[in-house]
Amino acid sequence: MLAVIRLSIVVLIPHPSIWFRTTVNVLGLRITVNGHPTPPPSSSSFSGILFVCNHRTFLDPVVVSGVLNRRVVAMNYSLSSIWEALSPMPTFRLSRVRKLDEERIKRGLATSDLVPYFYPTTARGWKALDPVFFNINLAMEYEITFLEKLPVESTCSHGKSANNVANLVQRQLATYLNFENTNFTRKDKYSLLAGNDGTIV
Structure with missing residues (x-):
């Protein structure tokens, strides 16, 4: 029942910053913010910021948007249409076609900040239930750390x-989280988690 009430608020109040303040103030979400959130671009010709998360749950983009108190769009590969409809923030799908996705991301950054809806090696079939599991928790708590741009x-x-930029970002995240880097490629990770190489025909 607690999860139903909390998730109903997410659906009824679709703007993430309002949902965030409501959840913090009314439902007792404890939030810890470390580091300095990146301010929005000051120029009139907007060039958004791409926030890269380590993504323990599906709620990361929502919390990022709430803490920043501004429009953030979530990118995803395989978020179900149900969760897209229930999402308290705008989303758009990537195709896994490099050139096409590159253009989509450029267009997205021209109007808003972006947060990828991707997953670390903890991903399994239960990922769509992340919001339910989180909202069942009687004492919800979230910690978010903004690293240097x-x-x-x-x-x-x-x-x-x-590739060099992506590897640098991953090394910075790994260093902060005290994780050990591996030589696994994307295909290696898909093979371990899903039994395929991640290719979509």
Whole structure:
């Protein structure tokens, strides 16, 4: 019943920042924010920020949006249409076609900040129930840490390859979380988790 009430609020109050404040104030969500949230771009020609999460749950983009108190769009590969409809924030799907997704992300960043709805190696078939499990918890608690923004000289716009930038971001996340980097490729991870190489025909 507790989860039903809390999730009903998410559906009835679709704006994540309002949902976030309501949940914090009325339902007792304890939130800890570390670091300094990145302010929105100040220029009139908006160029959004891509927030990269380690994604323990499906709620990460919602919490990021709530803490920032501004529009954030969640990108995903395989979020079900049901959860897309119930999501308190805008979402859009990626296709796994590199050039097509690159254009979609560029268009997305032209109007808003983006947060990927992707998953770490803890993903299994229960991921869609993350919001239910979280809202069942009598004492909800969330901790979010904002790391430093990636320097411009470490980005693709300064000639770095996409692989090098991605590896750098992953190393920074791993260092902060005290994780050990592996040499697993995307195909290796899909093989371990799903029994296939992640290719969609």
